[in-house]
Amino acid sequence: MFSTSKSSWIILCLFCLVIFFSCSGGREEKADQPTKPENLSIVFGEGGGITGQWQGYTIGLDGEILKWSGRAAEQNSVSAGKLDEAILADLWSEIQNKKILENSGTAPGNMTRFLKIKTNGETYSISWAVDAANSTMSADLDQFYSKCCEIVEKKK
Incomplete structure (x- = not known):
């Protein structure tokens, strides 16, 4: 009888250990929030028109x-x-x-905006006409472009 209770006790302890070590310990996984890649750079600007001049900013790796x-x-x-x-x-x-990297932009216009995003060995180039503001495709691009402009203007 003693051996039966001893083996039951061992099985119960092993079962508790399995449960204990399989718990996450309160850590939350943030799979839906990707971390920034180490090699991210962003070039954005606008130009064209009669003068053919371009202006913009480059945000480097660092x-x-x-x-x-x-x-x-x-x-x-x-x-x-x-x-x-x-x-x-x-x-x-x-x-x-x-989903900026999945956006193909629009045909260039008289005045054109562009984004060039480099990450993980890939370069994504997107351009769109400034006057295409009513395009749903360019709405997210315009919002992201404006956010980039606001951020760099604050750092001047």
């Missing part, structure tokens, strides 16, 4: 902001501040939530 203007993107760059990791993570979250 959060450094460069303001640029010229006949092509990223010409005549000057330092314009630096973003911290929390802001970069917020921008990445916005890219994911608005």
